[in-house]
Amino acid sequence: MLFSLPVEPRRRKIILCEKDFPTVGFVLAEARRLGLSPVFLKGGPHLADPDAWREAFSDEAHLVHITHVFSNLGLKTPVADIVARARANGVITVVDAAQSAGAVEVAADAWGADFLTGTAVKYMCGGPGACFLWVNPSIAPKCAPLDVGWFSHENPFEFNIDDFRYAEGARRFWGGTPSIAPLAIAAAGAEILGRTGVDAIASHNQALIARLLAAIPENSIMSHVRTGERGCAVIIKPKRTAEAAAALAEAKIAHDARIGGFRFSAHLYNDEGDIDRLIATLTPFL
Secondary structure: OOOOOOOOOOOOEEEEEOOOOHHHHHHHHHHHHHOOEEEEEOOOHHHHOHHHHHHHHOOOEEEEEEEOEOOOOOEEOOHHHHHHHHHHOOOEEEEEOOOOEOOEOOOHHHHOOOEEEEEOOOOOOOOOOOEEEEEOOOOHHHOOOOOOOHHHEOOHHHOOOOOOOEOOHHHHHOOOOOOHHHHHHHHHHHHHHHHHOHHHHHHHHHHHHHHHHHHOOHHHEOOOOOOOOEOOEEEEOOOOHHHHHHHHHHOOOOOEEEOOEEEEEOOOOOOHHHHHHHHHHHHHHO
């Protein structure tokens, strides 16, 4: 999408956050080829305040990348407010829902975002290899992607090598033949989540997170945990990291190592017993 839209001479800034997933920074650094300059917002709890994103509302901003839930902060951004203020000033908006889709409400259309990206590998329960892109119908006709394939064509089965015409809507970003196996797995995960409903899943997940937080000393928590401003993951730092890791492994409790602590996520397939077992395993090391 970065190279699919024309750039206005006065808009030379790409706004993102220093706490975005590294791939985001790698990709958006390529904006320098267009004469654009990445501008990094400082990470921290202040990102829950739309005013912290004011750099993205300036006349010099071309595009703002908004991470819905930060993987290493646990913070959920006020996407609707950020998007509304950015778009009101003509700034293109890209929302990253990789750490939120399937676990909390994602409403790209209602938000008015221009683009939304995500993956099935996280809370969508779809395994690796399946990512998704949503493109607002209002901006799609203005997009001329450089990286195209036969599925980007208006009629992929026309097979005329001399006549390429962009497909309507988001399909123009499709590219080549889709990876069928990851797509099938991702569809199965989405079907299961759809039967339960995101609202019910979010309520379930937040109740489990609240149960965990109530039992963990505040000084052991490294992530943003304020109600309404958090995702479905918590980062906890034990005092004796190696011993805690060994205990977790013995208890067969999966976790990630993040920013000096351990990251734990709650989802539809977890219950209060799982949380209580995690608390019992971690408590001796906090």
